[in-house]
Amino acid sequence: xxxxxxxxxxxxxxxxxxxxxxxxxxxxxxxxxxxxxxxxxxxxxxxxxxxxxxxxxxxxxxxxxxxxxxxxxxxxxxxxxxxxxxxxxxxxxxxxxxxxxxxxxxxxxxxxxxxxxxxxxxxxxxxxxxxxxxxxxxxxxxxxxxxxxxxxxxxxxxxxxxxxxxxxxxxxxxxxxxxxxxxxxxxxxxxxxxxx
Numbered sequence: 001x002x003x004x005x006x007x008x009x010x011x012x013x014x015x016x017x018x019x020x021x022x023x024x025x026x027x028x029x030x031x032x033x034x035x036x037x038x039x040x041x042x043x044x045x046x047x048x049x050x051x052x053x054x055x056x057x058x059x060x061x062x063x064x065x066x067x068x069x070x071x072x073x074x075x076x077x078x079x080x081x082x083x084x085x086x087x088x089x090x091x092x093x094x095x096x097x098x099x100x101x102x103x104x105x106x107x108x109x110x111x112x113x114x115x116x117x118x119x120x121x122x123x124x125x126x127x128x129x130x131x132x133x134x135x136x137x138x139x140x141x142x143x144x145x146x147x148x149x150x151x152x153x154x155x156x157x158x159x160x161x162x163x164x165x166x167x168x169x170x171x172x173x174x175x176x177x178x179x180x181x182x183x184x185x186x187x188x189x190x191x192x193x194x195x196x
Contacts, residue, residue: 014045017045019067022057027102027105030108032115036051058122058123062123064102069130072091072094073133075094075098077137084138084140085185085188087140088184096161099165110166132151153190153191160179160183161180163179
C-alpha cells in the first residue's frame with residue numbers, strides 16, 4: 001500500500017492514476033466485481049478523494065474513452081489523402097490498435113456490459129462523442145440531422161467491429177479489418193442512397 005501511495009504523490013495527474021488503477025483491476029478480474037473502494041485502494045488514494053474526482057465507475061470509463069480519443073487523434077493527425085471511407089477505416093483501426101494496449105481490461109469491461117446492459121446505455125453518449133471526433137478527424141461534417149445520422153451510423157459500425165475485435169487475438173487483426181471494411185462498404189452504399 002505504501003508503494004501505491006508513494007506513486008500517487010509523485011504523479012502529475014491523480015485522475016490518470018485512477019484510470020490506470022481501474023484498468024489494472026479490470027485486467028485482473030471481472031469489471032462487474034470491481035468497486036470504487038477497490039479502485040481507490042489500487043490508486044493509493046482515499047475513497048473521499050476519489051469521490052471528488054469521479055462520480056462513479058462510468059465516469060472513470062468516460063475518462064478512459066477521452067484518453068483513447070486523444071491518443072488516436074494525436075497519432076492519426078488530420079486525415080489522409082484518400083476517400084472518407086478509407087479515412088474512417090484507417091482511424092478506426094488506429095483506435096483498435098490503441099485499445100490493444102489495454103486489451104484484457106477492455107474485454108473485461110465489454111463483458112460486464114453484456115451482463116448489465118444498463119452500463120451500455122450509460123456509455124452510448126460517450127461513444128457518440130468519440131465517433132463524432134473520428135468523423136471530424138476525417139473531415140466529415142457532424143452537425144445537423146445529417147451529422148447526427150453519420151455519428152449514429154459510425155457508432156453502429158464501430159460496435160459491430162468491436163464485437164469482432166473482442167475475439168480477434170491475431171497480430172494483424174485480420175478478422176476485425178474484414179468486418180470493419182464490410183460494414184463501411186454497406187454503410188457507404190446506404191448513405192449514398194439516402195444522401196447522407
